[in-house]
Amino acid sequence: MxxxxxxxxxxxxxxxxxxxxxxxxxxxxxxxxxxxxxAAALGVPPNTLSAQLTLLSNAGLIEGTRQGRSIIYKAQFDAISGLIVFLMEDCCQGRSEICAPVLEAAQSRCC
Amino acid sequence: MxxxxxxxxxxxxxxxxxxxxxxxxxxxxxxxxxxxxxAAALGVPPNTLSAQLTLLSNAGLIEGTRQGRSIIYKAQFDAISGLIVFLMEDCCQGRSEICAPVLEAAQSRCC
DNA sequence: TCCATATTTCCACAATATTGGAATTATGGA
DNA sequence: TCCATAATTCCAATATTGTGGAAATATGGA
Known part of the structure; x- marks a missing residue:
């Protein structure tokens, strides 16, 4: 990335x-x-929310698709996966005992 | 977290x-x-770097320990692990087929 | 004690981001 | 076509953040 x-x-x-x-x-x-x-869930006025949605969307973290009069936004799980990899890049120079536990811990505590 | x-x-x-x-x-x-x-590696003046180190350190992402006249900074791998978990929290409400691939992909591409 | 090195703190200017009012665009139904 | 609903764009005021100069603190060696 x-x-x-x-x-x-x-x-x-x-x-x-x-x-x-x-x-x-x-x-x-x-x-x-x-x-x-x-907007209702977060208690934010619609124009402010729109700016926030645009930022997240431009970053690729969410994606919106129109459905009738509404626009449905969804999280892009691939993007998060890519971000995690980027943060851990070259983390261990082959000594995977350093970084493997990081992702293992994350995996075991998720779901 | x-x-x-x-x-x-x-x-x-x-x-x-x-x-x-x-x-x-x-x-x-x-x-x-x-x-x-x-500072040398990043080409940043020492006082500016210090502010940046402080921010990362306060967030728990790095930690510095004095060693003679120098202060050695190290990444805190646990902190990243915790952040990843936080971002994925409640990601699938039991339907782990949604979020498991995210961390698996990250794991397979790292190291 | 004095000096050189390593890093930090203080401070203020400049740059950037956040917010919401008002107007605008898009859709679907009558 | 007209209206109501859903969401966005434009814009400017406000708030927050990033930066580096100058001075301060900490350490080790002579």
Missing amino acids: ESKIALAQLSALAQENRLALFRLLIRAGQDGLPAGEI | ESKIALAQLSALAQENRLALFRLLIRAGQDGLPAGEI
Whole structure:
């Protein structure tokens, strides 16, 4: 992954509202949520939410598709996977005993 | 993990210099690097670097220990592991086929 | 004690990001 | 065509962050 993309993703997540928004979509899973429901859930005015959705979307972390009058946003799980790999890149120079436990711990505590 | 800590970690990583700095320490592994060498490697004046080290350190992503006149900074691998878990929290409501591949992909591409 | 090296703290200027009001675009139904 | 709903774009005020100069602190050696 390019450094610029990772930076955009980290910047997008590095804000209270957007982090909450992203995690809401992670929890919503593959069904996603319409922008209006997200705004209601987070208590954010629609134009502000729109700016936040755009940032996360430009970073590739979420994707919106129109469905009637609503736009349904979904978390992009691949993007998170790529970001994790980027952060751990060249972490061990072959000595995988250093970095393997990091991802193993994450895996065992997830789901 | 508390949301505040995750936010501090993401904010700390969401900046070009600090992201490069963190990844440098990830690559340096458990030996770490003295602040001076980091400054030289990144081409950043020492006082600016110090502010960046402080931010990453306060977020728990790195840790510095004095050794003679130098302070050796090391990446905290546990912190990254915790951040990954936080981002994926409640990702699948039991339907682990959604989120398991994310971490598996990360694991297979790392090391 | 004095000096050189390593790093940090203090501070203020410049750059960047966040927010929401008002207006705009898009869709579907009557 | 007209209206209501859903979401976005434009813009400017406000808030936050990043940067480096100058001074300060900490360590080790002569």
